Amino acid sequence: MIAHVAAAGEGRGRVVLWLGSSARTSSAAIDAAMLVAHAYDSEVESLFVEDQQLFEFASLPFARIISSDEEGWRALPSVDLEREIHLVGAALQRQIATTAREASVTYRSRVVRDDPMRALARACSETGPWNVVTIAEPFGAWKEDRLRDLFSSVHGTTGIVITGPMASRIQGPIIVVVEEIERLSPMLKAAERINEATGGPVKLxxxxxxxxxxxxxxxxxxxxxxxxxxxxFEVVLVERGDTAAVAETLRRHRAGFVLAQYGGLTVPAEGSLRPLACALECPLLIVR
Amino acid sequence: MFFRRSKQDTAKPRAIEPEEAAKAESEPLKLDSITPEPVTDVTVAAEAEKAPAKANGTPSGSDNAPMEPKIHVDPKALGFETTADLEPEGDLIGQERALEALAFGAGMKGPGYNMLVVGPAGSGRHTAARTKLEATASKTGAPPDWVYVSSFDSIGRYRALKFPSGTAKSFAEGMARAIDRLKEALPAAFGAEDYELRRRTIEEEFRFSRADALEALRRQVEPQNIAVLSTPAGIAVAPILEGKVVSTAVFNSVPEQLRNGIEAKIAAVETEIEAILARTPDSEKMLSEGLMVLNEQVAGRQVSAALEEVKCEFEDISGVKNYLKAAARDLVRNAGLFVSEAGKVDEGPRVPINTTGDPRFARYRVHVMAARGVNSAAPIVQESNPTYANLFGRIECGGGAESHEPQVVRIRPGALHRANGGYMFLDARALLAQTAVMDALLRALSECEIRFDPPAEPFGVSAGEVPDLEPIALDVKFAVFGEAADHRQLAKQWPDLPRLFKVEARFDDTIDRSQEAVAAYARLIAGIVTRHSLKPVDCGAVAVLIDEASRRAGGNGKLSLEVGEMADLCREADHWAGSAGRAVTSIADIERALEQRNERAADARGSVV
Known part of the structure; x- marks a missing residue:
């Protein structure tokens, strides 16, 4: 847990900002990455993963793509794919570098061509003891089971920050969603650490x-x-699998940042995270 | 007793008006006309010398040999010492027929009974007409107010709305306040988090609908070893094996039949993807409609609230309810005008735009064309310069920064609007100089409406783009003043004139010199003295004035009714009396005034030559 590590005074953690294969990124996700890094006095490393599978695909003789702007399919030679991916990556990294500079956060960038999960696992294992992976793409643009893959494949990750399509702010109360008493104290401490950077109140x-x-x-x-x-603090009774009440409470409080545990009622390991993620207006840090 | 001749008689003859000359020619000189009857014709030189002394105790002012005024009126016979002893007469004497005509014209209801007021300048025609009409106007009551408002149609027409007297300004101010309120309220509403959330929800619904469809397709085809991939450039379909895209080498190693089958499946999935993307335009349309509905809801609430006050106060007035509905619709449709364009949602809060002076907001202005006080009488308006703009009003146009079409910024009323429900005075000679305007005026009178149809386009507007203003009902009684020759010219140029001007008030320039008339003239002079706050005039000076009036009338048993000239003489004599330190105006002062006038007239003639 971040709080546990921070309490021990270990500052060797890192925020890994995962840039996917889509050009669509959430500015709230990037801001969240900077916020966590600032709160824990750590650095941000953007990891642009050139999905190896796309290059495999481009080498196929019938490889073609279609975009929403164009009519019909067009061929996708490897060299075109490479160029387009490179352009997207460069643009994203420039954007993030600017944000990091403004937030006074140390920033590094990396481009790898690999399977995304493998690339993340490798990145998180290189530096410790904690890594928070922030997914730049807003939820919905990527497969829902990716979250499960992340928690199961990327062992070095302490928590994952996601943003939904409605996410637009990081200012506001930090709300800690607690479902087990054991988690209350450490999660509250993590929230208070983040609160030092935002200045907003902490609510339970x-x-x-x-x-x-x-x-x-x-x-x-x-x-x-x-x-x-x-x-x-506030108490919310939910039915298993139905996070609408939680989402509504978070919306009502105009949360700027939410912490929740993975595998509970709020963020189930199985089932869809979509109703909650799509209603959230702020980043969600899911802790292991 | 000899009369003291006035210097005027001996030095320079008075200029004789053509009509007088014609009259003199037609009427042979009669001795008994020199001594008008039945005034007591007593020539007493001693008394004439004493008269000025009696009045003011000082000799007459000239340093030269005193000139005996030719007084045909016995001051003593007048029966008073000074005008302070008299009951002042009104502004006129001897114009009973004209006054009767004016009263008739003022009182006649219905079109066509406009008035031609004929008479020489200085005959008191204006004053008499105003006095007569004011009496009628005060009983008439205040006419309604009128405004122009945009109809908010595509043609850009303006509707005329009639308001109870004294309420139009309040309505205009109420609308202005509503617009001011929206300047703050609309940016705040569209900048609120609630709006942003709802807007993004709608946008995401659009995005999700496509993403959902693609995700569903992905789940459907994955068991068939087909993957739907997202790339920076778009969407692709690839064969997979154990969750991984098949490499070229692996694919080529597969039997051809199987390869063909895989390619066929891929082609089918691509067709489905095409269909999903093809639905996007409809989705975009739905997105656009959804956003429009949201914007209308948000703007609609604010607009309703802003217009509530003016609606409660004025919706019972004919046309106002429909106008407010149209205005509300237009405000909702153009809510974006109120929000700064430089400040999109992601960049920060929207700032209110400065609507003052911006032609784009002029469409919401209420143009007050006629506004009365609640208890005011019918108006009497005099327009001395009857140009089209001065009579019918003018339209000021301005162009928006992004618009090439002129926007009506202000509609200014003309004299017709101000006079509506009352009376208007015009000068015949001025109308003769404005032929096009006279045509328009007669059309307005014939059709009983004020229609804006200028002979020249308003500034900033090209031909064919003159804004369409709904005509306003015209209810004005006109009085056109002029001398006989001017009226003849008007009638000649506009033969229809008598049909629209059925009343003629003819002011005579002379009156028979009867005892009664002389007495009335003395009272008239007393009235002049009172009205102009002059020193009292002694009876000798009054006699001289009456004599002067007689001389101006040609001296053949008439008195001139050029009251204006008399008034000027009295004022000038008053000045000389004051200069001499006299408390009462005397013969000497009248004499001096006459002398000065003649000198000025001679100088003027000399300079012309």
Whole structure:
């Protein structure tokens, strides 16, 4: 966990900004990457992955592509593909470099031609002890099972930041979605660390699918705050698989950043993340 | 007793008007006309000498040998010492027929009873007409107000709306306030997060609909070892094996039949993808419609709120409800005008645009053409320079920065609008100099409407682009003033004139010199003194003035009714009395005034020569 590592004083972590094969990026994702890097005094490395499979495809005799602007299909020679991918990559990296400069964040860029998961796993294993992978493409442009692939294939990642198509801001309350009492303290600490960079308030959202469990969680949370300053929190009862209530609560609070655990009710390991991601107006940091 | 001759009689003869000359020629000189009856004709030199002394205690002012004024009126017979003893007469005497005609013309309802006021300048015709008409106007009550508003149609027409008297300005101000309110409210509404979220939701729905379809296709074909790939350049379809794109070497190693089968499958998937993308134009149309509906909802709420106040106050007035509906529709459609173009959503908050002076916002202006006070009477308007613009108004146009079409910035009322519901005074000679305007004026009178159809295009507007203004009902009683010759010329040029000007008020320039007339003339002079706040005039001076009036009338039993000239004489004599330190104007002062006049007239003639 980021909070655990940060508390230990280890600053060797990194934010890996994954630039996919599409030219479509979310400015909120890029801002989120800079924010996390700034909060943890770390660097951002953009990783532009030239998907090897595309080059394999381009070498096929019948390789052709179609774009929404053009009528009909056209051939895609390898040299054209290479040039186009190179142009997209260069443009993206220029954009990110400018953002990093403005945010006073150390920035590095890398271009690799490989399988995306393998490239990410390699990048995250090179530097530790923590890496946060920020996906530049807004959710929806990439396959939904990619998130599962990331958590399962990229062992060096501590958390993944995603943005939905509605994401437009990183200013606002930092909302920590807690479903297990053990995670409350470390996630809250992570939120407070990020809060130092944004200046927004930190709020707690307790989520459960059973009223009694939620009540117990709430009681434990109050005990935790009884010694010191209480963080405002709200309780949301959700049905398993239905994140609409969580999404609505987050929208109502105009969250600027959300932290949630992977594999819970809010971000299930199985099932669709789309309803939540598409409603979010801010980045979502999914912690392992 | 001998009369003191005025210097005027001996030094320079008075210029005789042509009509007087003609009259003199036609009428042989009669001795008894020199001594008009029935005034007591007493020539008493001693009394004449004493008269000025009695009036002011000082001799007459000339340093030369005193000139005996030729007084045909016995000051004593007048029966007063000074005009302070008299009840002042009105502005006129002896014009009963003219006044009767004016009263008739003023009171006659219906078209065609406009008035021709004939008489020489200085006959008091203007003053008499105004006094007569003011009396009628005060009983008439305030006429309605009128405004022009845009009809918001594609032709750019302007509608005329009639308002109860005294309310048009309030309506115009209410609309202006509503527009001002929208200057703040619309940018705020379109900059609000709620709007942004809804807009992006609609945009994403459009994007998602295509993405969803492609994702569904991807899931469908993946089990068949076909992958739908995203590349920077677009979408591709590739054969896969165990989740990986098949390399060329592997593909070529596959039997030809299988290769053909794979290519056929790929071709089928490509066809499906084409169909999905082909649906995009419809989706774009739906996106555009969705955004338009959203914008109309957001703008509509703000526009309704902004117009609520003026709607509550004025919607019962005919035409206003429909106007406000049209205005609301137009405001919603053009809500973007109120938001700065330099400031898209992603770049920061929208800033309100400066609408003041911007021709694009002139379409929402209410142009007040006639506005009265609530308790005012019918108007009386005098237009001394009857150009088309001065009578019918003018339109000021301006072009928007991005528009090549002129926009109506302001519609200014003319005298006809100001006089509507009341009366208008025009000068015959001025009309004769404006032939085109006279044609337009007579058309307006015939059709009883003010129609804007200028002989020349408004500035900044090319031919054919004159804005279309709905005609306004014309309800004005006209009085055209002029001398007989001018009116004859008018009638000659416009033979239809008598049909529209059925009333003629003819002001005589002379009156029979009866005792009654003399007495009335004395009261008239008293009235002049009062109106102009002059020193009282003694009876001797009044006698001289009456005599002067007689002389101006040709001296044949008439008195001149050029009241204006009399008034000027009184004022000038008053000045000389003041210079001499006299409290009462005397013969000497009248004499001096006459003398000065003659000298000025002689100088003028000399300079002309």
């Amino acid at each position: 959202l307790l989520v459960g699918d059973r009223q009694d469990e939620l009540a117990w969680l709430e009681g434990e949370a109050r005990l935790l705050f009884s010694d010191g300053e209480e963080t405002p």
